[in-house]
Amino acid sequence: MNEVAIALSTILEKVERQEELQRDDLSTLLSLNEKTDIENLYQAAYAMKDRTVGTTVYFRGIIELSNVCEKDCYYCGIRKSNVHATRFQMTEEEIVHAAVWSYEQNYGSIVLQSGERRDPHFVDFIEGILTTIRERCDGELGITLSLGEQSYDTYKRWFDAGAHRYLLRIETSNPGLYKRLHPSDHSFEVRLECLDLLRKAGYQVGTGVMIGLPFQTIEQLADDILFFKRHDIDMIGMGPYIVHEETPLAQYASGNDNGQEQELSLELGLKMIAVTRLALRDVNIAATTALQALHAQGRELGLQAGANIIMPNVTDQKYRAAYQLYQNKPCIDENSSMCRACLGHRISGIGETIGYGKWGDSPHFFARTQL
Ligand code: SAH
Numbered sequence: 001m002n003e004v005a006i007a008l009s010t011i012l013e014k015v016e017r018q019e020e021l022q023r024d025d026l027s028t029l030l031s032l033n034e035k036t037d038i039e040n041l042y043q044a045a046y047a048m049k050d051r052t053v054g055t056t057v058y059f060r061g062i063i064e065l066s067n068v069c070e071k072d073c074y075y076c077g078i079r080k081s082n083v084h085a086t087r088f089q090m091t092e093e094e095i096v097h098a099a100v101w102s103y104e105q106n107y108g109s110i111v112l113q114s115g116e117r118r119d120p121h122f123v124d125f126i127e128g129i130l131t132t133i134r135e136r137c138d139g140e141l142g143i144t145l146s147l148g149e150q151s152y153d154t155y156k157r158w159f160d161a162g163a164h165r166y167l168l169r170i171e172t173s174n175p176g177l178y179k180r181l182h183p184s185d186h187s188f189e190v191r192l193e194c195l196d197l198l199r200k201a202g203y204q205v206g207t208g209v210m211i212g213l214p215f216q217t218i219e220q221l222a223d224d225i226l227f228f229k230r231h232d233i234d235m236i237g238m239g240p241y242i243v244h245e246e247t248p249l250a251q252y253a254s255g256n257d258n259g260q261e262q263e264l265s266l267e268l269g270l271k272m273i274a275v276t277r278l279a280l281r282d283v284n285i286a287a288t289t290a291l292q293a294l295h296a297q298g299r300e301l302g303l304q305a306g307a308n309i310i311m312p313n314v315t316d317q318k319y320r321a322a323y324q325l326y327q328n329k330p331c332i333d334e335n336s337s338m339c340r341a342c343l344g345h346r347i348s349g350i351g352e353t354i355g356y357g358k359w360g361d362s363p364h365f366f367a368r369t370q371l
């Protein structure tokens, strides 16, 4: 065995002994570049997933309800300064229709995601929708929100109206890098504080980062995993950064528009999933759509590297093309029924089952709230 393979097996033995992985261990795993070493990493992560959360995949049907956004993140295609984005806002009826469709398909849960708005009209609008969905689905549909930074009162009102999980990516746990990715009126500290507010309001809290950002180092990604651990996060939604040409960050990106770059970007995304599974064990980890943007089987590869959640797009087809956080977003020409059939085949193809009709909450949440 060469030096790297020996280091890998030493770290995997540490995992078996349930020892905490240190920053150096995480960096070593994320830096693996030999095919066989990487395969061994994925297999170890899959075995850990099997032991901790099982091999049932849970669905969260994602409704991308509006691309109107007050913020101007340098990487995102729907930032407010992108004048080329055609703005849309789904009506209450359309949103509830997509939620009820997901419920009838036995998806178990949905995610409501959009650009960030904090005005009272929007806060009331979301509250009203949550109340209606709860009535129409007998409170049986699990609801995750991904609607950005809000006040404690707003988080609490939405929680009381029926949402029980919230996804707010920290984007990077490195304050210096965060600063380079956002205008000066966006604040790392505020975003961090929102994660605490969400927890106080009672939510299962999800966060995540973008992987392969310009200026980002492997050590920073290792720190991101330690950040998830330190903040006792219940669910992780992270994925490769993908260039959007109409954004300021595009000029710094080497671009994942050629085959080799795409492969490396996908590989780093998968390694992050695997290493996060080994370090955090019993959390929910999503195989995000950005993986699929880089590879036709990206999400299945994500499941095989340790993820256990998939977020099928249930947004009305007519809005999909306008919600482009990044380019080459997959499935914008498909409708929700096509996505359902396609996913069913893909998941049974890798020998996993779908947890239809189940919320599939993070076992970590129950472990931490029982303490
Ligand atoms: N406005 C909310 C939710 C919508 S954006 C928020 O920002 O929290 C959801 C996620 O899309 C962001 O957290 C970010 O991580 C991701 N995203 C934005 N632009 C991206 C890009 N170019 N590549 C990959 N992911 C991106």
Ligand code: SF4
Residues within 6 Å of the ligand: 069, 070, 071, 072, 073, 076, 077, 078, 079, 080, 114, 115, 116, 148, 325
């Ligand atoms: Fe708006 Fe979220 Fe995009 Fe930032 S990442 S510009 S907050 S939609």
